[in-house]
Amino acid sequence: MLLRTILHVWLSRFGKRAGHYDVVSTRFRVLPTDLDVLRHMNNGVYLSIFDVGRFDMLRRNGVWQIFEDRGWYPVVASETITFRKSLKLWQRFAVESRIIGFDDRAAYVQHRAVVDGEIYAEAFIKARFLKRAGGTVPLAELLDAVGRTPVGLELPEWLIRWGDDVRLPSTRTAAPSVWE
Numbered sequence: 001m002l003l004r005t006i007l008h009v010w011l012s013r014f015g016k017r018a019g020h021y022d023v024v025s026t027r028f029r030v031l032p033t034d035l036d037v038l039r040h041m042n043n044g045v046y047l048s049i050f051d052v053g054r055f056d057m058l059r060r061n062g063v064w065q066i067f068e069d070r071g072w073y074p075v076v077a078s079e080t081i082t083f084r085k086s087l088k089l090w091q092r093f094a095v096e097s098r099i100i101g102f103d104d105r106a107a108y109v110q111h112r113a114v115v116d117g118e119i120y121a122e123a124f125i126k127a128r129f130l131k132r133a134g135g136t137v138p139l140a141e142l143l144d145a146v147g148r149t150p151v152g153l154e155l156p157e158w159l160i161r162w163g164d165d166v167r168l169p170s171t172r173t174a175a176p177s178v179w180e
Helices: 002-012 043-060 063-070 139-146 157-166
Strands: 024-029 072-083 092-102 107-115 118-131
Touching (some): 024 043, 043 063, 043 072, 043 092, 043 118, 063 072, 072 157
Antiparallel strands (some): 092 107, 107 118
């Protein structure tokens, strides 16, 4: 995955530029190291490849440079994925990525693994933003930097509920592992 990430860091320099809220497509091929024992792409690999697609999107839409200039970085807070079809060895596919909106604390990104226009898997990522100097980036400050969301870009109600339902306690709060 590290080599794939380095390759896409380099390729993103030459990729088509995009607006902050555009869908960005990043091409991949299923490699032997992506497979599980059933000889299709491992479910965990999808999320790793979506990470690479998200980074490519942020580089090509200019948001990564904004983060770098301000000393910010994104961290995944929650993610969910749904599978529809399996990707097989050497199969070409694209990861389509877009920023789909914000709640009061985080940004949400949608990813799709797509083959010939058909969705094979889809994931939703909830990301928070931290400052290298310490602390979190307030959403108002983030939106001032990247620009307000386009009219009509609203998070689906189920996604907001999901984000709330799966949230763990703050890192400043105790979170003992007690099974009920």
